Amino acid sequence: MKKLNVFLLLTINCLFFAQAQNDLITNTQGRETISLNGTWYYIIDPYDTGFYNYRFKERNEDDKGAYWNEPKLESKTEWTEHDYKEPNQINVPGDWNSQDRIFAYYEGSVWYQRDFDMPEMEPNEELYLYFGAVNYEAHVYLNGKKIGMHKGGFTPFNFKIPTEILKDTANYLVVRVDNKRHSEEIPTLNTDWWNYGGITRDVKLIVTPKQFxxxxxxxxxxxxxxxxxxxxxxxxxxxxxxxxxxxxxxxxxxxxxxxxxxxxxxxxxxxxxxxxxxxxxxxxxxxxxxxxxxxxxxxxxxxxxxxxxRKIEVDGEKIMLNGKQIFLRGISLHEEIPQDVRRAHSKKDAKQLFKWAQDLNANMVRLAHYPHNEYMPRVADSLGVLLWTEIPVYWTINFGSKEVLEKAQTQLKEMISRDRNRASVIIWSVGNETPVSETRTEFMSTLVKDAKKLDPSRLVSAALEVGYSAGVNNVDDPLGEFTDIVSLNEYLGWYTGLPDACRTAKWETKYKKPFFISETGAGAKGGFHDVKEMRFSEEYQEWYYKEQINMFKNRFPDNFAGLSPWILADFRSPRRNNPDFQEGWNRKGLIDNEGNKKLAFFVLKNYYQELKQIQEKKD
The missing domain is CATH 2.60.40.10 (Immunoglobulins)
Structure with missing residues (x-):
């Protein structure tokens, strides 16, 4: 009887194994692949009708009402309440929000469908289905069978396709994509960027030998x-x-x-x-x-x-690249093409964003606030641009939850697994602006330790917030004990005071480590000009950057090692609702949503040119 129970347990495990995510296959560019990019069909499903029955129970696998099953009507008496047909078509990769006005603010489930033929394969070869990213939760079905699910909107995943469900032609692939925000997810409910939904990155079939x-x-x-x-x-x-x-x-x-x-x-x-x-x-x-x-x-x-x-390391209070001190002339950016109001997803998009960064004389980019698509580090590799990349542990997640920590650890592992061979990536970041408490510090320091175990060849950091005490700006977050560099977001002159407050600002840091400004910036609507005291004018933003730069030159600690101001280009955010100046855009970009460079762009560009010349003389 005991042997029978063990047999039944093994059988059950085997049945559910197909729904477990397989370990990530990295460097798909260097493998035999077949692209599944292109036009897919879709169904918008705000009530999750295709996933749950009317008792709100997950539908059985063979349920004809389940949207993962192909509706086949064999007589006029049969009926269906779903189908995948024109004109309901959508481009993959790509966010759904930018492709049709019906999706503009949509958060919920959308079902994607397309067919594919089985590629030519040798008898000893196997087939995997790979997704560059799906935001946020993906359930994947093939020919009516569930082959896996994944949570996390910015990291890749793949599933081995069981050979017994493959057909020679017209394999019926369905993906349920759900981008609803939840309090126990990474990121959580509250962010300052647009929650673009969809299959936002490349989809591929990977042909592999049985051992690879x-x-x-x-x-x-x-x-x-x-x-x-x-x-x-x-x-x-x-x-x-x-x-x-x-x-x-x-x-x-x-x-x-x-x-x-x-x-x-x-x-x-x-x-x-x-x-x-x-x-x-x-x-x-x-x-x-x-x-x-x-x-x-x-x-x-x-x-x-x-x-x-290459070798990246910290030597006391300095960041060293190949044994030479380097100052990080950085800029932050979101994975967004502002003039198209959409997610960036292609090599062409990556080249545009890095072209802007290089026009600024930047040698480093902070990819905020989540892992960007794989073209970004690969293009950065070819251009010699240094990268900071991070997971979306952002603001107010539940730091006391073991399950939330496990989700953050999974996303950290997926990010590092994908990009650990990219020379451009020098900093793994485990989060942004997290409120200080013992519980939070335990949570965040666990992620720092995980990152170091997964990849000891890079630096680890997190974007911290400034502390204020007796007129002094303090860099004293306890998480700084664990990170390789101490990174700080500060907005002196925007959220606090006016830009000329930089002239008397005092700064102290308790850590004998490189000190990095991970964010600083001010909003300006492109093309709006007024006196420099007028908020949201280009002149105010220009004034802000001039005062900040003077502070960096004259009032900052000796361990100042770089900065990545916020942000390269305006980006969409539902939090920003001033009808005159924001209109649903975060306006802190140095480039506006039409691709035009604001006055402050040239202030920072000139500062970086000075720093570049100083570095070249040292070299």
């Missing part, structure tokens, strides 16, 4: 010393490979053709540690973003990537 490299990490050994001005002939590289299953007595070949390097590693197990030496390596940097073709082969399967090798 699922994830990997390859970078300079973080324990290797790099001294400024000292040329090294040899560098130590280390890393690891993770396989989708246990591999027995196989060999992995690693090639870096440009370095004339080829090494073979024997493997027995589900992972493999790598360590080797290379000669004449050009380190990746902001002025020379050198990328090397890296090929990893197991059996007849080769995985290709382009990787830059």
């Amino acid at each position: 490299i699922q994830q990997y990490h390859l970078q300079l050994d973080e324990n290797q010393d790099i001294v400024s001005g000292q040329k090294k002939k040899r560098y130590q590289i280390k890393g690891w490979l993770k396989f989708n299953e246990t591999v027995k007595d196989a060999a992995v070949t690693l090639k870096i053709p440009e370095l004339k390097l080829e090494k073979e590693f024997l493997v027995s197990g589900d992972s493999l540690n790598l360590a080797f030496e290379v000669k004449k390596l050009n380190l990746w940097s902001t002025h020379d973003p050198k990328l090397y073709d890296v090929n990893l082969t197991i059996g007849n399967h080769t995985l290709k990537d382009k990787i830059g090798f």
Whole structure:
């Protein structure tokens, strides 16, 4: 009887395994894939009718009223209350809000549907379904069978497609997308950005062998010393490979053709540690973003990537890139194309945003307040732009909830897993403007420790808030004990006082670490001009930046290591409802929603040009 119970338990686990998310397959660009981007059909479902029956119970798998099932009417007496037909079509990738006015403020469920034919595959190959991101909750069905679900609006996920449900043609793929906000999710109910819904990033089929490299990490050994001005002939590289299953007595070949390097590693197990030496390596940097073709082969399967090798570290109160102190001339940005009022999702979009940042003389970008699409770090790699990327642990989440912490940990793991081989990413951030308490600090410090375990080769931070005491701006948040750099959001002259308050401001920091201004800024409606004292005029914003820069130059601590003002371009936010100046837009952008540069853009550009010239003289 005991054996029978064990058998039944294993059977039940197997039945539900298909609905569990598989570990992430990284670097889909270097694999055999078939794009499922394009035109999909949709049904708007604000009452979740396709998911629940009239007793509000989740529908059975074979329920004809379930929207994951294809409505097939075989006689005139049969009927249905759903179908996927023209003109209800929508583009993937893309948010739904920008594609039709009916979606403008919509938060709820939308069902997506398209067909696909099974690609040509060898007998020993398998098929995975990959999503770059779906905001926020996704339930995925194929040919009437649920193959998985995922929560988190900004990180990728994938599912192995069971071969027994695949058809040669017309595979019926349905995705229920739900972007409703909830108090126990990440982010929570209260944010200051637009809750764009939809399948917002690429969808792909991935063809893999039965055994393949699922994830990997390859970078300079973080324990290797790099001294400024000292040329090294040899560098130590280390890393690891993770396989989708246990591999027995196989060999992995690693090639870096440009370095004339080829090494073979024997493997027995589900992972493999790598360590080797290379000669004449050009380190990746902001002025020379050198990328090397890296090929990893197991059996007849080769995985290709382009990787830059560099070292980022903290030396006392300095941030060091490849052994040289670097000042981060940054700017923050949202994943948004303002002139189109939509989510950014393509390589072309990434190039536009980074072009603006480089016009500013920035060498660093803060990707706020969530992981951006995968084109962003890849384009940054090619341009030599440094990145801060973070998870949406934002403002008022439930820091006392174990379940909420687990959701934050999952999103942190997914973010790091996807981008750990991108040289441009130098800072993982675990949150923004979280209110100080013992419970919150325990929550946040746990995430900092997790990030360091997942990737010890980068810096970890979080955007903190300033404290005020006896006329002094204090940097004393207890979370600063755990982070590698102390990052602060300050708006002296916008939310507090006028810009000339910067002239007498006093700053103190208790931490002997690099001090970074992760946000500062003021609102201005593009094209609105008045005296500098007039709020929302371009002149006020210009005045604000001039006073801030003078404060940075003359009144800031010696450990000042950089800044990323808020923000590159105006972005949509339902919180911003002044009918004269905001109209549903956060106007702190240095570029307006039509793509025009405001006066303050040029103030910051000139400051960054000065800093750039100082850096070049040192180099």
